[in-house]
Structure formats: structure tokens, C-alpha cells
Amino acid sequence: MTGKTYYRIFDTDGGPCGIAWTPAGVVRFQLPGDDAATTRRLLLRHLPEADAAEPPPAVAEAIEGVKRYFAGEPADFSNVPLDLAGQSDFFRAIYDAARRLHWGETTTYGTLARDLGAGPEMAREVGQAMAKNPVALIIPCHRVLAAGGKVGGFSAPGGASSKLKMLALEGVSFAPPEPAQSSFGF
Known part of the structure; x- marks a missing residue:
């Protein structure tokens, strides 16, 4: 992190x-919790020295985007300034690639790894980067799926069901599998 955190x-x-930020950009984003106290606790567990404050214009714009997002309106966070100090170069490259995914678009861990020139065998590392994403939604890790288009994990409150709800807001749905022997009734 670069400077005081708010x-x-x-x-x-x-x-x-x-949302938490430094003068360099957003350092943490907390997806919805059960209540404001829970959200604050989850956000500040990594930022015990942060102070509550009025956001600067770029952060205020991100907040308005988040409000639109959870109202079901397309929102683009690709220009939100981030402070990813302390992240490895590889994780930063993964996060940059994930930020290029737009509303309603998905990819897989393996495809993202391959697009970075790392090869699909690095899919596990892409998954680790997504699990450690400090600014979920702003870096849209919910749009990165497991092999075969399966939902995969999600480290935010609510886990995979939260990921499904976020994708549903964007019009991405996962139909239940067709029964293999439907003609026989089982």
C-alpha cells in the first residue's frame, strides 16, 4: 500500500x-455483508489503521458504479485506479487480464492463463490469484470460471452462491444439467 488508508x-x-483506498488507488473492496457492521469488520480485518473518510472523486465514481451494478445496471470498473502494492508481477498480470472482462463476459482459469502466455497448466495459479483478489468486483474475479464453464469457488461471503447471483445480475445463467435417462424417468 502506498500512503495512509481510508x-x-x-x-x-x-x-x-x-471500499478502502490510499492516495494511489483502491486497495480493498468488500462485497455485501449481512449488515454494515459485518461489512466494516470484514473490510478492516486487513486494514486496522484505516480511517473512515469522504472518498475522493475517483473512489466516489467507483462507489456509484457499485451501486449501479447491484441495481442490475451494467457498470465498468476498468478505469478505477488501484493500489496493488505487494502483489507479485504475475498476479498483477492476471488481474489486468481479468479487468478486461466486461459485463456478462466470462472466461476460465485455464483460458486466462493461456492468454497470458503461461499455458493452461498455470490455471491453478490463476485460481489462487482470484482467491486472493483484494478488490473483488472491481477486478471481476466472479467472471472467471472453472474448466468446462463450471462455477468454481468464490472466496467472498456466500461463496459460489454469491458468484452465481453476481453473474445472474449480468445475465449469465447456469442451467441445471439435463437428466441422462429422462425417457425412463430416472
């Missing part, structure tokens, strides 16, 4: 979210 808890249609 945060803001705010309401959305999905519940209270939290």
Missing part, C-alpha cells in the same frame, strides 16, 4: 459494501 461503507441494493 475507507467508506455504503449501501447498495445487494447490501452494504465497503
Whole structure:
């Protein structure tokens, strides 16, 4: 992190979210928790020295985008300034690639690895980067799926069901599998 850290808890249609920033950019984003106190606790567990503050214009714009997102309106976070100090160069490359995924688009861990020139065998490392993403939604890790287009994991509150809800907001759905022997009734 670069400089003093500040945060803001705010309401959305999905519940209270939290955002933290330094002068260099957003360092953490907390997806909706059960209530504002839970969201604050989850956001600040990694930032115990952060102070509540009014956000600067770029962060205020990101907050408005988050509100639109949870209202079901397309939102683009690709220009939100980030402070990813402490992240490896490889993780930063993964995060940059994930930020190019737009509303309603998905990819897989293996495809993202291959697109970075790392080869599909690095899919596990892409998954690790997504699991450690400090700014979920702003870096849209929910749009990165497991092999075969399966949902995969999600480290945010609510796990994979939260990922499914976020994707559903974007019009991405996962139909239940067809029964293999439907003509025989089992």
C-alpha cells in the first residue's frame, strides 16, 4: 500500500459494501455483508489503521458504479485506479487480464492463463490469484470460471452462491444439467 488508508461503507441494493483506498488507488473492496457492521469488520480485518473518510472523486465514481451494478445496471470498473502494492508481477498480470472482462463476459482459469502466455497448466495459479483478489468486483474475479464453464469457488461471503447471483445480475445463467435417462424417468 502506498500512503495512509481510508475507507467508506455504503449501501447498495445487494447490501452494504465497503471500499478502502490510499492516495494511489483502491486497495480493498468488500462485497455485501449481512449488515454494515459485518461489512466494516470484514473490510478492516486487513486494514486496522484505516480511517473512515469522504472518498475522493475517483473512489466516489467507483462507489456509484457499485451501486449501479447491484441495481442490475451494467457498470465498468476498468478505469478505477488501484493500489496493488505487494502483489507479485504475475498476479498483477492476471488481474489486468481479468479487468478486461466486461459485463456478462466470462472466461476460465485455464483460458486466462493461456492468454497470458503461461499455458493452461498455470490455471491453478490463476485460481489462487482470484482467491486472493483484494478488490473483488472491481477486478471481476466472479467472471472467471472453472474448466468446462463450471462455477468454481468464490472466496467472498456466500461463496459460489454469491458468484452465481453476481453473474445472474449480468445475465449469465447456469442451467441445471439435463437428466441422462429422462425417457425412463430416472
